[in-house]
Amino acid sequence: MKFETVIGLEVHVELATDSKIFCSCSAKYGAEQNESVCPACCGMPGMLPIVNKHVVDLGMTAGMMLNCDINRTTTFDKKSYYYPDLPCSYQTTQWFAPICVNGKVRIETENGEKFIRIKQIHMEEDAGKLVHDDWTDTSLVDFNRTSVPLIEIVSQPDLSSAKEVLAYLERLRNLLRFARVSDCRWEQGSMRCDVNLSVRPEGSDKLGVRTEMKNMNSLSAIERAIEYEVARHIDAIANGTEELVQETRRWDDVKGKSYPMRNKETAGDYRYFPDPNIMPVVIDDEWFDKIKSTLPEFPEIKEKRFIEEYELDEKVASQIASSRAFCDVFEGAYERYPKAVEIANWLISDCSKILNRKKMTADMLSINGASLGELIKLVNEGVVNRAGAAKILDAMFDTDIDPKAYAEENGFIISNDTGKIEEVIKEVVANDMKSVNDYKSGKEKAIMALFGQAMKKLNKNCDPKTLRELLIKYVDSI
Amino acid sequence: MNKYITKAAESAAKAVVLDDMILTVGMPTTAGSKMLDGYNSLFESEAVTKLKSAGYGIAGKANTGEFGLDFLGETSHFGACADESGNLISGCAAAINDGDAFAAVSLDTNGTPRRAAALAGLTCLKPTYGTVSRYGIVPAACSGEAVSVTAKCAADVAEVADCIIAHDFKDGTSLPEEVCNSIKGNIKQGEFKKVAVIKNLVDSADSDTQAKIASACTALNNSGIATEEINDEILPLSQSAWFILMSAEACNNISRYDGIKFGYRSPNYKNIDELYTNSRTEAFGLLTKLTVLYGSECLSDDNYMPVYDKAMRIRRVISEHLNSLFEKYDALLLPACSKTAYSEDEVKSDIDTAYNESLYTAPASISGVPAVACAGVQFIGKALSDKVLLGLAQICEKEA
Ligand SMILES: [Zn+2]
DSSP: OOEEEEEEEEEEEEOOOSBOSSSOSBOOTTOOTTOSOOTTTTTOTTOOOOOOHHHHHHHHHHHHHTTOEEOSEEOOEEEEOOOTTOTTSEEEEOSSSOSEEEEEEEEEETTEEEEEEEEEEEEEEOOOEEEEETTTTEEEEEOTTTTOEEEEEEEOSOBOSHHHHHHHHHHHHHHHHHTTSOOOOGGGTSEEEEEEEEEEETTOOSOOOOEEEEEEOOHHHHHHHHHHHHHHHHHHHHHOOSOOOOEEEEEETTTTEEEEOOOGGGSOOOOOEEOTTSOOEEOOHHHHHHHHHHOOOOHHHHHHHHHHHHOOOHHHHHHHHTOHHHHHHHHHHHHHSOOHHHHHHIIIIIIHHHHHHTTOOGGGOOOOHHHHHHHHHHHHTTSSOHHHHHHHHHHHHHSOOOHHHHHHHTTOSOBOOHHHHHHHHHHHHHHOHHHHHHHHTTOTTHHHHHHHHHHHHTTTOBOHHHHHHHHHHHHHHO | OOOEEEEOOOOSSOEEEEETTBOOSSSOOOTTOGGGTTOOOSSOOHHHHHHHHTTOEEEEEEOOOGGGOSSSSTTOTTOOOBOTTSBBOOHHHHHHHTTSOSEEEEEESSSHHHHHHHHHTOEEEEOOTTSBOOTTBOOSOTTTOEEEEEESSHHHHHHHHHHHBOOOTTSTTOOOHHHHHHTOSSOOOSOOOEEEEEHHHHHTSOHHHHHHHHHHHHHHHHTTOEEEEEOOSSTTHHHHHHHHHHHHHHHHHHTTOSSSSSSOOOSOOSSHHHHHHHHHHHHSOHHHHHHHHHHHHHTSTTTIIIIIIHHHHHHHHHHHHHHHHHHHOSEEEEESSSSSOOBHHHHHHOTTHHHHHHHHHHHHHHHOOOEEEETTEEEEESTTOHHHHHHHHHHHHHHO
16 A cells, blocks of 8 residues: 655744834843843733734735735734743734735645645744753743744645655745745744644545644754654554554654653643734735835746846856845845856855854845945955955955945055055165075076065055066166 | 722822722732732833822722622622621722722723722713723733723812823723823713613612612703613623623633742642642632633633624624614613622622622623713713713712
C-alpha cells in the first residue's frame, strides 16, 4: 500500500514593531528579564488595550504579500486558558473576523510550482516565558515577551512532504522579511510553527487521524519531526503497531522522537468571545491604499528585472534579490550612479565583508544607497582610492555620512597638488640618499623604496602614476 | 458599620468618596475581595485624576460587594454595611448621608449605585456608556459597566459628573471629545414633554415603591410633563441577557487573579494546578464563584451560540427597541428596585437577590443608555440625554 501525507501549518511570526500590541512597552528582543513590562502587559486590573496601528499595518502587509483578501472590518477576541506566562489568563487574538483570509503562496517543488492556500492570518499577542531556577527549584516568569505582536498564518492542509514544508517556510520567511513584516529569526523565536499532520492511503478521500506538533523552532527539527511522524503513522496504519489518536505531541529533537503531551492546556475549550474593550478596526480605502503602495516588488520579480534591466548575471541578481536591504541599497545607489555591475560587486564583496565582521545579517544593512553610489563614483573618478573608500564605507555603516565631505575632512582625497608631492619627494630623498645612489648605480628597484616612503607620507592619497613620474624626474635631476 | 474599606486622612478639600472598584495610588483597592486585600495599584483611575485636578479631596474607599456583582455590598470580604435597623446601605451612600463626602464615584456593573441611591434617598447618574473613562477601574463587565456619580441632589451630581465626563485616549471605547463635551453644562429643564411609565415593572414592585412612582408622576405632571403607562415585554429580557454577558465578561476578567503575580496566594499547594485552585477557592466568595462558573459555561463551545451569542443578539434587540420607544417618549420611568428597604439578613439568605433585582437596572446596563435614580425611582433616557434626565430628577426632588 502506498501512502500520502497531508500537512497543514500554523506559523507564528513576531512583527517588527517598536512597541507591543496594546501598550507602549518596547517589543525589542534581548532586554533584561522583566525590563519591558508595564501594568498592562503584566495583567494588572484597570488597564485597557489600545491597538498599536503599526500592528495592523504589518498584518495587512503580510496578507497582501501572501495574496490574501483583507477583512476591512476586523475584530479582536479573547481566548481563555490558565498558564503562568499568560498574565491576564486570556490571550487577545482574532477568532471571529481575522484580518486576512483566502491567500495563496507559490512554492517550487520537484514537480514544478505548487500553490499552498492560506486559510487566514490573524493578529494576536505573544505570551511570556517561564524560567526555571535550579537553585531554589522554582519557576519564575519573564513578561518581556507578553503582548509582543504576532501574526499566525494558518495554511490549508495542502503540503505533502517535509521538503514542501521547508520550501513553504522558506518562501514565507523570504516574503515577510522582504516586506519588513518580521525579521523571522528561528533562533530568537520570532518565527515558529505548529505542524498538523495525517497520513492516508494514496487516493483515499478520507483524512487520517491528525496529530499536532507544537512550537517547532528550527527547520532541521521540523524536517526530522515530520519524517518521524510520517513513519510512525504509516507503521500504525500498515502494521498496527499502535492506535493513532488525535492529539498534540511534543517533538524531542535530541532523542529524535515525538511524545504525547498530557498537559491540560491542550484540552482546548478556549471560551473565545469578542473583546468588548476593543472597537472593531475599520480599514478604509485610504489606509488600504497606503499599505498597498508601500508593498515591495516580489523578490523573484526584482531578480528578473535585475537581470533584464541591469544586465546582472543570474547568480549576482539572485544574491542581491535575496535581501530587501540589498535591493534597496542597490537601487538607491543605481539612481545616484548607474553602474549596476560595479554596485553589485561592492555590495556582494565589500559590504558583505563588513557585515560579516560586524556579525550582522544581510537584512541589517542600513547604509544609504545614494551614498554608496556617490562613493563608487568618487573611486571611479580617481577622487579617492580603494583604500580610502574602504574606510569611508566603514564609516557609512555607523552613520549616514556624505562620502565626499567625509573624505575631505579625513584626508582621503587623492592629492593632485604637484607642489605638495614634490615637497614630500624632496624630503624623502634627503633622508635616504642611499636608495638614490643605489638607483643611480643601476639597481632600478631601489626607487621603489623611495616611492613607498613618499606614498606613506602622503597617506596614500595621491595618484600613483603622478607620484612615480615626479619621483623619477626629481631623482634624475640630482 | 463597615462604611469604608480604607478611610483617607482628613482633607480640607470638598471630599468625594470612591467605591473600592476605583483604583487609587496610596490607598489599596480591594474590589471587596479577599483576593485583592491590600492590593496597591501602580496607577490611578482617570476619574480620580480628574477629580483631584478639579480640587476635590478623596474621603476614602467605601465598602463594595465583591467585584461589584452583588445587590448592595452584602458579599464584601470586609463585611456588609448596614444601618442601625439592620438594613443594607451602600458604603458610598452612608458616607454621603453621614456628611463625610459631598458625592460618591462608583462603578455600576449590576446596578448597585442606582439602587443604593434609590434606597438612601440620594440621586445617582449612570452616564451614557463611553462618556466617562473606564481606565483604572477593576474590570468586571466591560461592555456595560459605567463610572457613576451619586450625591444629595441632581445639581451636585451634575457638578461632579461634568468633572469626570471627558474623552480619554487610554480607553478604546471612550466617545470623541466633542460628544463628551456636548453633555457638559447646565441641567436641562423643559425639554421633555412625555414620560412612559413601565407599568408591568412597576406592578412587580411592592406598594411603597409603587407609591414613589406615583409621587414622581405627580411631580412630573405638575411641571407639565405628561406620563403614560405602558406595558413592555421587551425590557425585562435585559435581565437574563445582561446576566449572561456580565457573568461571561466577569469570569474572563476575574481569571487574571490566579495567585501568580499579585493578590492572594494560598499557602496550600504542591503544584501549579493546586496553586490556582486553592488560591481562587480560598479567596473568592460564593457569588463570585457562581458567576465564574456560570460565565465559563456560557462561553463554552456548546453554549456560545445558543447562550452567549443569543444574549448579544438580545442586546441589539433591546437597543433598537429603546430607540423606538424614545421616538414616542422622552424618558422611561421605572423602579430602581422592588422594595424600599432590605435587611442584611434577608439579602444574605437569598443569593438570587442580585439577579432578581437586576430586572430594573439591566435595561440601562445592557444598552449603555444613561439612567438616573432619584426620589426612590429610576429614569432611563436615550444616549447622551444625561442632563435632561437630571432635569427630571430635579423636578422629583423638589416634590419629595
Ligand atoms: Zn506593557
